[in-house]
Amino acid sequence: MSRPDRTGRPEPFRAVLGFTFRHWARRPGPVGFVAGSMMAATVADLFMPVYAGRLVDAVAGEGASALDAALWSLAAMLALGAAGVVLRHLGFIGITGMTLRTMGDTASEAFARLQRFSTDWHANNFAGSTVRKITRGMWALDLLTDTILIALLPSVVVLLGSTVLLAWHWPAMGLVVLAGALIYVGVTVSLSLNYVAPAARLANSWDTRLGGSLADAISCNPVVKAYGAELREDARTAGVLAKWALRTRRTWVRGTTSGTAQQLVLLALRAAVIGLVIWLWANGQATPGDVAFVLTSYAVVHGYLRDVGQHVHNLQRSVNDMEELVAMHDQPYGVADTRGASAMAVTAGEIAFEDVTFHYGGHAQPLYRDFSLVIRAGEKVGLVGRSGSGKTTFVKLIQRLYDVTSGRIAIDGQDIAAVTQASLRAQIAIVQQEPVLFHRSLAENIAYGRPGASLAQIEQAARLANAHEFIMRLPKGYATLVGERGVKLSGGERQRVAIARAFLADAPILILDEATSSLDSESEALIQEAMERLMLGRTTIVVAHRLSTVRAMDRIIVFDRGVVVEEGPHEALLQRENGAYRGLFEKQVSELAKGLAV
The missing domain is CATH 3.40.50.300 (P-loop containing nucleotide triphosphate hydrolases)
Incomplete structure (x- = not known):
């Protein structure tokens, strides 16, 4: 169970990792294959310095035995290198398929939850912001998966393995490397989670607001044009961008400062390791090959440690980027089906x-x-x-x-x-005051209540709704795309398409919500005639401001x-x-x- 933060939600780091591990648990085979491949490849890297040291000792010797030893060492290094290449290739191929399936699951599940959130939730959230949360969270999951399985897991293997190998020869050297690595990792994690993460979280919230602001202005562009408000919207967006840039700059500056602190720790560790191996050589406790072994091992450790800083940064960034998606996933529906609900x-x-x-x-x-x-x-x-x-x-x-x-x-x-x-709403056909159409063909929009309908059934519904004639006048007829929310059609045309959709749904209950309140007289007459046909044999509820529509x-x-x-x-x-x-x-x-x- 995650420890709650000050807002009462689970602590983001634990919540995001728990969310990720639950998805991994669905595919234990691919996850195990990727982790095993990367760990085996890392072990190959781990033993490379051992044979590098033996190669130096062999080169320093004389005679045929020295040459044989050198060639065997070279062969071992080449075999280890080839094994590392093949194993990493297999790991990368495995993680590609696994990550794509996991990202697809995450997006589809988030979309499914969004579709089922309550009307209030949708009324209080920008569509653009919501889309941004999902897409940002998807790609953050990709980064998080790569960071843990491809980067951090091999780094842990290298650090522990190098410490054991060095301590086997010189306990003091193993202790120095282990202590330095722990200090470095501690500093990195502390700075990332306590210094960089809060700033990144605030920057992400402004990134979400920016997406919502842009989507809001773009979707309402007809109103912007109607009032000549382009400059006003430019200024509004510039204000949001300025705050976003301020928060993002602070995050980047803190990330740079954290990186500099990590480099200073690495510099101190390098000095300690090199100084100790020189002291061991000077006191006859290390051969030139041993020195080569230590320096090569440290080079491997240094490379992995240096990358650990970037990996922890990526881990922190991906957690921040996934936080809103995970919170959305944990949010209750608002209006949910009861357990054991039956079909109506x-x-x-x-x-x-x-x-x-x-x-x-x-x-x-x-x-x-x-x-x-x-x-x-x-x-x-x-x-x-x-x-x-x-x-x-x-x-x-x-x-x-x-x-x-x-x-x-x-x-x-x-x-x-x-x-x-779903079964309840399948029994109800509704025609709204402002019918909403998808940016799809007219045929798809009419058939939305009955997806398997034939073109003949779609055309018959359009005729009953007095929509067939205007549809046939369009260049592509029923294949015409109507634009976002149906903007390519007039109000009366959208209304008739919505009535055709209700005809085809053929539900026993009909709701007409202010269906003629904002139409011209000609459109209203056509729609009134179509609605009278539609009401036959159905329980009908008509919501009206114009009382003439309810006289009958x-x-x-x-x-x-x-x-x-x-x-x-x-x-x-x-x-x-x-x-x-x-x-x-x-x-x-x-x-x-x-x-x-x-």
């Missing part, structure tokens, strides 16, 4: 709110308190009321985009909290601050003196009359 099957489409209390997080007062309402199977219901009265929340609760605080919502007697969210409903429900203040058909509600619906209707008629007079 809707046969009629009756919707019942039973003593429902609900309030948004952070709000002291509930929007609904002990709220009960039944919409009969096949009934067409209009929801009206002032903004903030609870209409949109009503349909969001039916889709279980939020969980109720108490009470329950049932469809055909089935508690929607006890079924899977079987029942109109008037909301006010989460309470149903009136309900009934259009004509009956108009007959009520001082009625809430009548007041809303007369106000709209008056506003329309003023508009026509102007």
Whole structure:
């Protein structure tokens, strides 16, 4: 269990390593192969100085035996070198496949979690920042894997092995090398985790903000152009960039300072080792070959130690870069399927709110308190009321985009909290005020609710939605790409595509959320006609500000601050003196009359 930091989250270093090791545990074979290959290659490096020392002693001798010894030493060095090359090649090939699969798993799992996070989570997080967290975390996992298996593990083998070999001949030499290595590693780790890491973490947070700021401005470019605000957005981005650069510069400067301190420790260790071997030679305790052995061993140790500093830096950087991804992975969904949730099957489409209390997080007062309402199977219901009265929340609760605080919502007697969210939403077709389309073909967008639909079925749905004619006028017809969020289409065209999608989904429950509130008269007439077809035989809920769109409903429900203040058909509600619906209707008629007079 990771020790919590000051924010209550697990300590980042342990949390990230735990996350990484859990992924490795899925592939013990490849991980073991890579680790074994790299360790074996390192052992080959470890024994190279032994034969280098024997070669020097052989060269210093005379006669045929000296030549034989020299040639055997050379052959051993070449064999060790070849073995190291082959083993490292195998290790690199192994880690390539393993890392790619692990990165793919990490990205797909992060995406799967994101798709299932609550509506509130998505409303409070920039899409650009979220994408940046995932991509940065993926590549950090690659660096972390390389650092541990390809770099740090061989370094540990070299340091321990060299210490043992040197101590076997001269205990004092082994002690010096071990003490120096431990001091160096201690200084490196301490500086990286306590000095560089905090600055890097802050720099990463600003890197995330920068990604979010850029994505926000780019996705809202039509608004920027509409208000001639390019210079203002330039200045805003420049401000974010300035803070990002300040935080990043501090991280880089601290990294440089840490590197300089590491080099000073290495310089002191080099002086100690060379000074000691000279003293041993001067006192007759070491031959020229022994001196060559010590110097070559130290060269290997020095190289690995010098790289340890960079490896620890990479380890710290990858932990910082993965921290936000791991935190996202550990975050609860917000609205989750219950254990053992079953699939929902809707046969009629009756919707019942039973003593429902609900309030948004952070709000002291509930929007609904002990709220009960039944919409009969096949009934067409209009929801009206002032903004903030609870209409949109009503349909969001039916889709279980939020969980109720108490009470329950049932469809055909089935508690929607006890079924899977995917099966629930498959029973509901929704056409929103601002329909969202993917930057894919029109055919793909229409078939989104039924991916296996044929082109003939797609075209039939488009005809029912009065969309076929405008689609066929496009250069590529149903293969036309619609742009991000459907920006290449007009509002009316997007709306008709969304209605075609609802036709093809053929769900028993239909929700129309302000579907005609921002359209011209011609588009509204086409869409109204298509919606009337779509409502046939379905339980239908129409959320409307324009009261003309709900006149033909079987029942109109008037909301006010989460309470149903009136309900009934259009004509009956108009007959009520001082009625809430009548007041809303007369106000709209008056506003329309003023508009026509102007």
